[in-house]
Structures are given as structure tokens and as C-alpha cells.
Amino acid sequence: MTAPLLEGRVALVTGGARGIGHAVSRALHALGASVLVADAGVGIGGDAPDPSVANAVAASLGHRAAAFTADLASPGQAEAAVAAARERFGAIDVVVNNAAILRDGFIFKTQRDDWQRVLEVNLHTPFAILAAATPAMREQVKSGRAPGRIVNVISSAGLVGNFAQSAYASAKAGLAGLTRTVAMDLHRSGILCNAVAPFAATRVTESIQAANDAQAEYKARGLRVPAEHVARVIAFLVSPANGFTGQILGVRGREIFLFSQARPVARVVSEPLDRQDALALGGVLEAEFADRLTDLATDLELFNTEPLL
Numbered sequence: 001m002t003a004p005l006l007e008g009r010v011a012l013v014t015g016g017a018r019g020i021g022h023a024v025s026r027a028l029h030a031l032g033a034s035v036l037v038a039d040a041g042v043g044i045g046g047d048a049p050d051p052s053v054a055n056a057v058a059a060s061l062g063h064r065a066a067a068f069t070a071d072l073a074s075p076g077q078a079e080a081a082v083a084a085a086r087e088r089f090g091a092i093d094v095v096v097n098n099a100a101i102l103r104d105g106f107i108f109k110t111q112r113d114d115w116q117r118v119l120e121v122n123l124h125t126p127f128a129i130l131a132a133a134t135p136a137m138r139e140q141v142k143s144g145r146a147p148g149r150i151v152n153v154i155s156s157a158g159l160v161g162n163f164a165q166s167a168y169a170s171a172k173a174g175l176a177g178l179t180r181t182v183a184m185d186l187h188r189s190g191i192l193c194n195a196v197a198p199f200a201a202t203r204v205t206e207s208i209q210a211a212n213d214a215q216a217e218y219k220a221r222g223l224r225v226p227a228e229h230v231a232r233v234i235a236f237l238v239s240p241a242n243g244f245t246g247q248i249l250g251v252r253g254r255e256i257f258l259f260s261q262a263r264p265v266a267r268v269v270s271e272p273l274d275r276q277d278a279l280a281l282g283g284v285l286e287a288e289f290a291d292r293l294t295d296l297a298t299d300l301e302l303f304n305t306e307p308l309l
């Protein structure tokens, strides 16, 4: 009989007590990992913490599971979560940066406090967790342990944009950039880092306020997609069997997408500065780039098909 895919591995799953994170905690645990469920039990906007949420999930998993219920964005708590995983289970092999909050608003109505809070939870906290975990993960490799795996949960909003999500989309775009850099920084040690953009039914999908029929249909489709599909892909990516790094995968039910990443798609060489003014250069740019421009489609238009379940 072959050993379970994650036997003996130690995983830290942020936001691991609800929605997609909960499915990830269960999947990794079922595959043999020890799991620290790091979740403050906050509302969608990050308020009203409730430690009983993560405590209940850890208790239901039982053996090889524990809860960490502090607000991970508070000073020192990302580091404390990593320390807790190591103290409790003796190592840190897997990090799934999944916790996130939403505070939507059009750019012309956004409050700076909301922007800051979203960036703190959705981008600064994954950074702090990786800054705390990766020294230990590198040391473990040096002492002969199989190299660790990292998954950052992003959003198509950070890749293609979305209405009224300036803070959320910026944080997720930042997390995609962090994924690339972490993948490069850790490549020599064999530790791999990827990003996953999920689509799944959670309380966040339920909270979408549809402003028209197309949005109502998008929401209804989202509510049909179980989070377990996302968890299965993440379970593979955090396993020793995975060899991808620096990639962005999307998961919607049984559809798994590999996202392209920004590269130049067209090139113009301008005339010297004294021979071509801005307007003349602009004319060349318009002529050369016109059929290569990126449109303003949101993911509602890009993923305007029935999910496959």
C-alpha cells in the first residue's frame, strides 16, 4: 500500500476554518498532513472575531490538527502562527495563504482605512507568514527533509480587475507578484511556490449583490461549485509530487486553468528624441498596438460559461 500523499507533512492553512480554506484543511488532513487551522473567525469584512470557528474545525479533524485563532494581521501573530505549527507538530512544510477579507467600493468612494485593512490582511500577512516560515523551511531542506510547498490563494480580480475592488484586486495582484518572487528566491532550495485563483461557493459568493441579470446568473453559477475542487488542486500543489513553481492556476469545479503571465506582446522602436515628438510617437503606438490591446472584460465575461461539476 502506498503512503498517503501528505503523510508526515506539517501544514499551516490561513483562513482554514471556513469556505475554501476549510475544504483545504480537510483535504490536507485527510491525505495525512498535520494541520494548523489559523483562522480568527472574522466576518467577510474582517470584523467580529470568533475563535470558536477554528476551534470547532480543529476538534472535528481531531488527531493531527490544532487551531490558531489570533488575528493574523496583528503585529507578531503571523510569526506566532508559524511558531505554533513548528512547536505543535515539529516542522513547517506547507503554507497555504488563503485568509482574505473584502471591503468593496468604487475608487471614487473608497476610504483609506478600508484600503489599508484589506492590504494588511490580504498581502502584508502572507508576506509576514512567508518571511517567518521560509528560514525554517530552508533549514529543514539542509537537514535532509523533503522541500516544502507554498500556495497563495489569489483571485481573478487581481489578474483581470473587477468593478469596485481596488483594494482587493491590488492586494491579490501583489500576492501574484509575491508568488513569482518567492518561487525565484526559493528555487535553489527546491521549495516551490504557486498561486491559485479559485471559484467556489462560499459565504463570499452568497454575499454578491447582483446588480443585473448577468451578475445574478454569475452568482447562481458560483453557488453551484463546491470548494472541494479547489482543495484537491491545492493538495496536489503542496505535495512532494508537484514540480510546478511560479505558476498561476485557476480552479472552477472540474475545470482547471493555467493562466498566462504578463510578457511583452508587441514592440515599437521609437525615433530618437529630437526627431519624433510625443504626438507623432503616439500615432505609431496606436497603429502598431491597436489590435493587441487588452480589453476591460471582467471575469464575469471571461468565464461566461456553465461550470463543469
Ligand SMILES: NC(=O)c1ccc[n+]([C@@H]2O[C@H](COP(=O)([O-])OP(=O)(O)OC[C@H]3O[C@@H](n4cnc5c(N)ncnc54)[C@H](O)[C@@H]3O)[C@@H](O)[C@H]2O)c1
Pocket: 014, 015, 016, 017, 018, 019, 020, 021, 038, 039, 040, 041, 042, 043, 044, 046, 070, 071, 072, 073, 097, 098, 099, 100, 101, 121, 153, 154, 155, 156, 197, 198, 199, 200, 201, 202, 203, 204, 205, 222
Ligand atoms: N469564493 C470564491 O469564489 C473566491 C473567488 C476568488 C478568490 N477567493 C479567495 O479564496 C480565499 C478564501 O475565500 P472564501 O470565499 O473561502 O472566504 P471566507 O470569508 O469564507 O473565508 C475566509 C476565512 O479567512 C479568515 N480570516 C480573514 N481574515 C483573517 C485574519 N486577519 N486572521 C485570521 N483569519 C482571517 C476568516 O475568519 C474566514 O474564516 C480568499 O483568499 C479569497 O480572496 C475566493
